[in-house]
Amino acid sequence: MRNTFADTFYEAGTRDKRLAVVVADISPAGSIQKFREDFPDRFVNTGVSEQIMIGMCAGMALRGLRPFAYTIATFTLFRPFEFVRNDLCYQNLPVTVVGIGGGVTYSTLGGTHHAMEDVAVAGAIPNLTILAPCDPDETKAATLWCVEQTRGPVYLRLGKAGEPDFTSIAVDPWEFGKVRYLRNGQDVCIFSYGPIMKLAVELADRFEKSGKSVSLISVHTLKPLDREGISTALAAHKHAIVIEECVPRGGLAGQVKEIAWDQKADCRLDAFSLQDEFIHCYGTHSDLLAAHGLSIESLVQQLKIV
Amino acid sequence: MASVEKGFDALAAQRRCLEYRRRILEISQQVTALHVAPAFSCLEMVDLIYSGLMRPSAEGLSPRFLDSFLMSKGHGCLSQYVILENFGVLEKSDLQNYCTPIGQLGAHPDFGVPGIEASTGSLGHGMGIATGMAYADRIKGDDRHIFVVLSDGELQEGSTWEAIMMAANLNLHNLIAFVDLNDFGGLARMSEGHPAFYPVLDKIRAFGWEAIEVNGHDAAAMHDGFLNRSRKKPLMIVGKTVKGKGVSFMEHVPIWHYRSPNKEEYAQALAELGEVSS
Numbered sequence: 185m186r187n188t189f190a191d192t193f194y195e196a197g198t199r200d201k202r203l204a205v206v207v208a209d210i211s212p213a214g215s216i217q218k219f220r221e222d223f224p225d226r227f228v229n230t231g232v233s234e235q236i237m238i239g240m241c242a243g244m245a246l247r248g249l250r251p252f253a254y255t256i257a258t259f260t261l262f263r264p265f266e267f268v269r270n271d272l273c274y275q276n277l278p279v280t281v282v283g284i285g286g287g288v289t290y291s292t293l294g295g296t297h298h299a300m301e302d303v304a305v306a307g308a309i310p311n312l313t314i315l316a317p318c319d320p321d322e323t324k325a326a327t328l329w330c331v332e333q334t335r336g337p338v339y340l341r342l343g344k345a346g347e348p349d350f351t352s353i354a355v356d357p358w359e360f361g362k363v364r365y366l367r368n369g370q371d372v373c374i375f376s377y378g379p380i381m382k383l384a385v386e387l388a389d390r391f392e393k394s395g396k397s398v399s400l401i402s403v404h405t406l407k408p409l410d411r412e413g414i415s416t417a418l419a420a421h422k423h424a425i426v427i428e429e430c431v432p433r434g435g436l437a438g439q440v441k442e443i444a445w446d447q448k449a450d451c452r453l454d455a456f457s458l459q460d461e462f463i464h465c466y467g468t469h470s471d472l473l474a475a476h477g478l479s480i481e482s483l484v485q486q487l488k489i490v
Numbered sequence: 491m492a493s494v495e496k497g498f499d500a501l502a503a504q505r506r507c508l509e510y511r512r513r514i515l516e517i518s519q520q521v522t523a524l525h526v527a528p529a530f531s532c533l534e535m536v537d538l539i540y541s542g543l544m545r546p547s548a549e550g551l552s553p554r555f556l557d558s559f560l561m562s563k564g565h566g567c568l569s570q571y572v573i574l575e576n577f578g579v580l581e582k583s584d585l586q587n588y589c590t591p592i593g594q595l596g597a598h599p600d601f602g603v604p605g606i607e608a609s610t611g612s613l614g615h616g617m618g619i620a621t622g623m624a625y626a627d628r629i630k631g632d633d634r635h636i637f638v639v640l641s642d643g644e645l646q647e648g649s650t651w652e653a654i655m656m657a658a659n660l661n662l663h664n665l666i667a668f669v670d671l672n673d674f675g676g677l678a679r680m681s682e683g684h685p686a687f688y689p690v691l692d693k694i695r696a697f698g699w700e701a702i703e704v705n706g707h708d709a710a711a712m713h714d715g716f717l718n719r720s721r722k723k724p725l726m727i728v729g730k731t732v733k734g735k736g737v738s739f740m741e742h743v744p745i746w747h748y749r750s751p752n753k754e755e756y757a758q759a760l761a762e763l764g765e766v767s768s
Contacts, residue, residue, distance in 0.1 A: 225629040226629065228625065228660075230652070230656055231655075231656070231659075233652035233655070233656065235614070235618060235648070235649035235652055236618045236621065236649060236652040236653050236656050238618070239615060239617070239618020239619050239621065239622060239649065239653060240618055240619075240621050240622035240625065240653075240656070241622060242608075242618070242619045242622055243618065243619040243620060243621060243622020243623035243624070243625070243626065244622040244623070244625065244626040245622075246607065246608070246619065246622070246623055246626075247622075247623050247626035247627060247630065247632075248626070248630075249626050249630075251622075266612060267615065267618070267649070270609060270612055270615060271608075271615060271618070271619060274601075274609050275601045275602075275608065275609050
């Protein structure tokens, strides 16, 4: 995802001279390094100064540039939170805040580097659009949308590197603000977003093996949320499941439940999120998710899939 | 640029500032709380910026000024409002409707209001935004100055120092900041509660800026400082000021950070300021 973002951004940056990237002492991956070399004026490293990374982006946007703030999610969103809120969101400026390593992606770096609450925190701020692509192709589509958009600030939540492709055979194309069916089925619908789509795919496979027909849905635009699309899916399936790499309050799961309540949905609804807990665990990304109860074995057991 | 370089009519500035102080006091009678004293301490700076330093845009173009001004100490914005009113950027009715549901002006400046280029009020934001603006202007090849007024309390925000350091790293000599060094936070004197805050000038210079310290109510001295700048580094004009300047019972008294004068106090304040000489 990181490399796809960098390649896409670089390519767009060769055409659009308004694009700039402001980093806070993160080593530029892939094409961001190339962007730095080819367009040194449009690459700024503020050093370990995240507040000013966001503040400068605001000032640059006020002058007609299209800056992207770029570093690890905890440091683009949590550390300079009030700068994101006041400078970008309150003033509604077209700045993209790129968060690398949303959720517990940085699984060996410990809790200080886990953006477990990023979607909940970002979702609370008016004007802030949230995009959470699940794979490299969605990352490309989301990045291109960020480059062109005129809505205002965006939190672009990415994973790290090496995420597999989940969407090349998707039923729907990527469309801003719309849920995207990756698979179309009748019995169960699974909503997910971001790199944890891997688990959603595995779960869909298990359901299908057990004879169920599954809709697998990428909720890549978390804000504004496609309430109508979610509502339609809830009405069309007997069983709905949300899988997300976010704390249980403030993410997608709660919103799907709200929609279900509002429409008096009569489907079964299960939600699987990170725990409301700082879990001290090191290992692979999957190990961390498993520590939060987000493993295929745990889900299959809880859902009693035979 | 020529009109700026010619010099600055200090007497005319004094007359304007007297009128502005009277107008701010007049507005104070409409509301129970506002920031009179912080507006009085930076008034000469803000007036100098608008009337002596900001270059106008070409005739009829919007915005009115080629250069930019950010009131980073957002609580000083009454000084900006009355000046914008005088320039015709804000309407008299805007000031009459200050802090009311039918108005557009609040106790801190809001982006989108005519003449207001950034939403401030939370301290420590103006310098970062200004740094981004100054950098963007440079890479776009636009000849624009960014003027910022900071409070001294605002220099306690780490983000202000992040920006000060970054502006020097980027060599942004199109950035000119003023510090309203009135020695007061909202609570107490800086020199008593935070003696390590001083000396300010050395700290600014150590962070790579050109910096001078002058009387912040002496527009001519601040103007000279601007004209004599090296144009090689960002410039900080540290202006020693009096919070509540011009009204004896407001000077150096923390309560006037927030309070509006009652009728008797209002009359006394007007009397102390005197009449605007013709």
